[in-house]
Amino acid sequence: MMRRRKPRVATKASPSEKGADSVFCGEFIANVIIQGNGERSSPAFSAQRRSGRPSVRAETRAPHLGAYFSAHARARIAAMPTPLPGSIPGFLYGTAWKEERTPVLVELALRAGFRGIDTANQRRHYFEEGVGQGLAAAYRAGIVTREDLFLQTKFTYRPGQDHRLPYDPAARLSAQVAQSMASSLEHLGTNHVDSYVLHGPSSGYDWTDADAEVWEAMTKERDGGRTRLLGVSNVALRHLEQMAAAHSEIPAFVQNRCYARLGWDRNVRLFCRQRKIVYQGFSLLTANVEVLRHPVVSGVAACESATPAQIIFAFARAVGMLPLTGTSNPEHMKQDLASSALSLSSEAVETIESLAG
C-alpha cells in the first residue's frame, strides 16, 4: 500500500509551487482511491473499517468500489466534452425560490459577473417579473446591456403551476405557449429571449402528443424571432429518443437535475454529447451533498486552494456541462464564477465522475 502524505491546504501559490501541488494532488487522489486490492477507498473509510462503526456514507458507496477500474469507467472520460457555442455564457444564474429578493439578487449576480440568467414563467417557484426588475436596474446602473446577456425562460404546463397562470388554461396548448411567451417577454422587458425551454414533459415516461404540440408551438416562437434557441428540461433518455424520432428538430439545450448517484445523468449526457446538445446541470450541489463531503473532493479542493463547491462546478464544466447555481450569497456568487478558472487534472475528473454511480 502506498504511504499517504498529510494533505496541506495550498494558499496563494507561486507557479512553481502550483506545479508541485499538482503532482501532490495526483498523488493524493491515487492514495485516496487505491488501497489494497484495487479497492477504491479513502482514509476516512479505512478508519471506519478499523473502528467497526457502520457509516451511511460507507454503506452507500461500498457497492460501487469495484467500478472505478472498469474499462467502462475509463471510456467515459475518454470522450471530449462539447464546447459551448460562443454566445452562451459558461455559467447560468438560477432565479428560482427567491421571491421578493429576486430583483436585488439578479442585479447582484450581474454585478458579480454572471451573464446568463435562468427563469421560468411559473409564479409558483419563480418571480419572473422580479427578474425583469433586476435586469432593468442593472441596465439603468450601466452594469450590462441586453446584448450582453443570455436570458432563458420556460413554458410550464398547468399541473406545474399554481393559480397565477400566464395563459388561459382553457386555450389550446399551442395558444398557451404563445401567451406564456408574450407574458415572459413583458416580464423581462425584452422582445426576445435567448433560450425557451419546455419545463418538463407532460408524462414522466413518454414524449406525448401534448409535448409534440407544445414543441411545435415553441419552434413557431423561435421562427417568429421571440427566442433564439429551444430546450427541454426534466427529461429522461426515453423522452429524448422519442422526441428525436417524432420531430425534425432536436433541442439546443437539455436542463436536468444532475445526480452523482446516476453517474451524473450519464445516459442523457451521452445522448446530448452525440448530438451536440448543451447539457445544463442544476442542483449540482444540493443533489450531491455526499459527494461534496467526499475526501477526494475535499482533497482536490485543498490542492487547488478552492472550495468543494468550486471543484464540483469545475468538474461539471470539465465533463461538458453548462452549470447553474442558485446562490443567494454574494461571496458564493464570486466563488462560483471563479471556478471557471480551475482546470482539474483528467485523473481528478475521472475519479469524481466515478465517485457515486
Ligand SMILES: NC(=O)c1ccc[n+]([C@@H]2O[C@H](COP(=O)([O-])OP(=O)(O)OC[C@H]3O[C@@H](n4cnc5c(N)ncnc54)[C@H](OP(=O)(O)O)[C@@H]3O)[C@@H](O)[C@H]2O)c1
Ligand atoms: N428545470 C427545473 O425544473 C429546475 C429545477 C430546479 C432548479 N432549476 C434552476 O436551477 C437553478 C439553480 O438551482 P439549484 O438547485 O442548482 O440551486 P439552489 O437550489 O438554488 O441552491 C444552490 C445551493 O447551493 C449553495 N451554494 C451555491 N454556491 C455555493 C458555494 N460556492 N459554496 C457553498 N454553497 C453554495 C447555495 O447556498 P447559498 O445561497 O448560501 O450560497 C444553495 O443552498 C434554479 O434557481 C433554477 O433557475 C431548474
